[in-house]
Amino acid sequence: MSQPPRQDRIFAAAVVGAGAAGLAAALALARDGIPTALIGRHAPVADGRTVALLDGSVRFLEALGAWDAIAPHAGPLATLQIIDDTGSLFRLPPVRFHAGEIGLAAFGWNVESRRLTEALRAQARVTDNLTLFESDALEASAGEAFSEVRLADGATVAARLVIGADGARSPLRQAGGIRVRDWSYPQGAITTILAHGRPHGDVSTEFHTRGGPFTLVPLPGDRSSLVWVAGEGTARRLAGLDDAGLAEAVTRQAQGMLGPMRVDGPRGLVPMRGLSVASATAHRLALIGEAAHVFPPIGAQGLNLGLRDAAALRDAVLAATREGRDPGSRAALDGFARGRRRDAALRSTAVDALNRSLLADLAPVDALRGFGLLAMSAIGPLRRAVMREGVLPRLGAPEQMRAAG
Ligand SMILES: Cc1cc2nc3c(=O)[nH]c(=O)nc-3n(C[C@H](O)[C@H](O)[C@H](O)COP(=O)(O)OP(=O)(O)OC[C@H]3O[C@@H](n4cnc5c(N)ncnc54)[C@H](O)[C@@H]3O)c2cc1C
Numbered sequence: 001m002s003q004p005p006r007q008d009r010i011f012a013a014a015v016v017g018a019g020a021a022g023l024a025a026a027l028a029l030a031r032d033g034i035p036t037a038l039i040g041r042h043a044p045v046a047d048g049r050t051v052a053l054l055d056g057s058v059r060f061l062e063a064l065g066a067w068d069a070i071a072p073h074a075g076p077l078a079t080l081q082i083i084d085d086t087g088s089l090f091r092l093p094p095v096r097f098h099a100g101e102i103g104l105a106a107f108g109w110n111v112e113s114r115r116l117t118e119a120l121r122a123q124a125r126v127t128d129n130l131t132l133f134e135s136d137a138l139e140a141s142a143g144e145a146f147s148e149v150r151l152a153d154g155a156t157v158a159a160r161l162v163i164g165a166d167g168a169r170s171p172l173r174q175a176g177g178i179r180v181r182d183w184s185y186p187q188g189a190i191t192t193i194l195a196h197g198r199p200h201g202d203v204s205t206e207f208h209t210r211g212g213p214f215t216l217v218p219l220p221g222d223r224s225s226l227v228w229v230a231g232e233g234t235a236r237r238l239a240g241l242d243d244a245g246l247a248e249a250v251t252r253q254a255q256g257m258l259g260p261m262r263v264d265g266p267r268g269l270v271p272m273r274g275l276s277v278a279s280a281t282a283h284r285l286a287l288i289g290e291a292a293h294v295f296p297p298i299g300a301q302g303l304n305l306g307l308r309d310a311a312a313l314r315d316a317v318l319a320a321t322r323e324g325r326d327p328g329s330r331a332a333l334d335g336f337a338r339g340r341r342r343d344a345a346l347r348s349t350a351v352d353a354l355n356r357s358l359l360a361d362l363a364p365v366d367a368l369r370g371f372g373l374l375a376m377s378a379i380g381p382l383r384r385a386v387m388r389e390g391v392l393p394r395l396g397a398p399e400q401m402r403a404a405g
Contacts, residue, residue: 005158010146011037012327013317014159016137016172018042020051020113020303021289022165023120025310027064028400030130032318034327037157039133039149040166042121044114047268048192050225051116052077052204052217052300054108056401057307061120063400065127069119075218076106078202085207085214086358096203102388106202108300110217110225112193112265133157137166140175142284147328161328162285163313168275170291176282182294185272185355187212188235189297190228192267193219194250197259200224205257206298208358212272213298214253223264226250227297229272229355239269272296272355276348281337284328286313293344296355301347308343311398312336339396 015026018040026038053061053074061067080097099107124130135153140162149157164172173180189212200218207214212229219225228250230238238249243263251261275294280287289306313336320332 011159015163017165021306028314046266048266049113052110066123074109074111077204081205147284164287164291168290176285179278182275187272189270193265195262195264280340281333295348295351
């Protein structure tokens with residue numbers, strides 16, 4: 001390190017990566033008085049991707065002052081429906097879960113990803129204690145008392161804690177020497193927004209097919225988002241169709257449930273992969289969002305987990321600051337690392353098991369999946385426990401995600 005920065009120029013936290021997870025973490029810290037830097041350009045990807053924000057995430061976005069700008073563009077998920085379309089011998093009739101059974105108006109709200117990041121970005125621009133650096137980070141070096149992040153525009157940012165929210169490829173994770181396990185699935189996901197002839201009735205439907213889940217998630221009006229996970233060859237073929245051809249294929253795959261479809265937004269093709277980290281923390285570094293975990297888009301878990309990372313990190317940094325401890329120290333981050341490992345492992349294992357069970361095409365595996373779903377749908381307390389856990393973990397939910405009372 002060259003000239004040591006003046007004490008008053010050292011931020012308590014520097015977040016690298018201005019995707020949804022990074023923006024949320026930066027806002028959460030700054031709104032609670034923590035001097036925070038947010039490093040990264042506003043670079044939303046136009047691939048028709050939406051996120052179904054579960055109940056706890058909505059509460060967090062409310063606490064960040066961003067929800068009012070998001071709500072008009074978000075569709076409620078009042079009912080989740082699973083349809084077994086595998087052709088298996090152990091096929092069950094459609095299973096439905098209603099948010100009302102666990103006292104909620106909706107399990108969550110579905111919104112286009114770009115709208116979410118735009119709303120968070122707008123809020124970040126007007127938040128005290130938050131300094132925006134609209135440039136990429138080139139490298140970070142962790143020193144004894146603080147870390148330094150060198151930016152593409154020549155600036156250097158010093159902070160007690162660097163937060164890596166720089167996505168699945170995370171240069172910061174690599175620089176921090178954090179070990180990863182990564183893998184890929186022989187699948188791709190087609191994403192887009194669809195307009196349809198019949199109303200969705202706030203029902204999100206997941207068809208379980210042999211290629212993976214085919215999911216339609218409600219948006220406001222007669223529109224839904226599509227996540228069609230299919231074998232690599234099929235996904236590439238679907239991506240090669242024109243809009244009319246894709247709409248026809250989707251209408252057929254949805255068994256005409258929502259009437260004729262029309263593509264009404266940008267389209268994307270996302271390869272299916274997974275990644276987990278040995279630890280979400282290293283010296284003066286904490287990873288959140290896809291920098292810390294990647295798994296297939298099943299059950300709307302990815303960003304909800306990323307927002308829990310952000311909210312849990314805010315709790316850890318706040319607790320350290322109140323006790324006069326260094327927020328980048330191991331002691332300050334240990335609880336965060338333990339809690340996030342548990343939560344990420346649980347979600348990633350469940351998503352992986354369901355995805356692989358569809359691909360396996362083996363009778364015993366089908367029987368197990370069918371039995372699990374049957375037990376979940378028929379046994380009331382289990383059914384409600386699974387619904388609650390899916391929306392927000394019972395143990396260790398971050399403060400700003402908990403329901404009042
Ligand atoms: C098809 C699909 C559907 C999904 N649906 C859902 C859903 O319904 N619900 C849900 O919860 N999740 C869902 N997910 C998961 C969700 O999209 C991701 O978890 C989320 O977008 C990851 O956000 P992030 O902020 O962690 O990473 P990213 O969005 O990747 O953001 C990382 C940011 O870091 C920036 N960056 C990278 N390197 C640097 C650098 N050196 N300097 C500065 N900035 C840098 C990038 O430009 C980017 O802006 C879905 C995923 C897919 C693929």
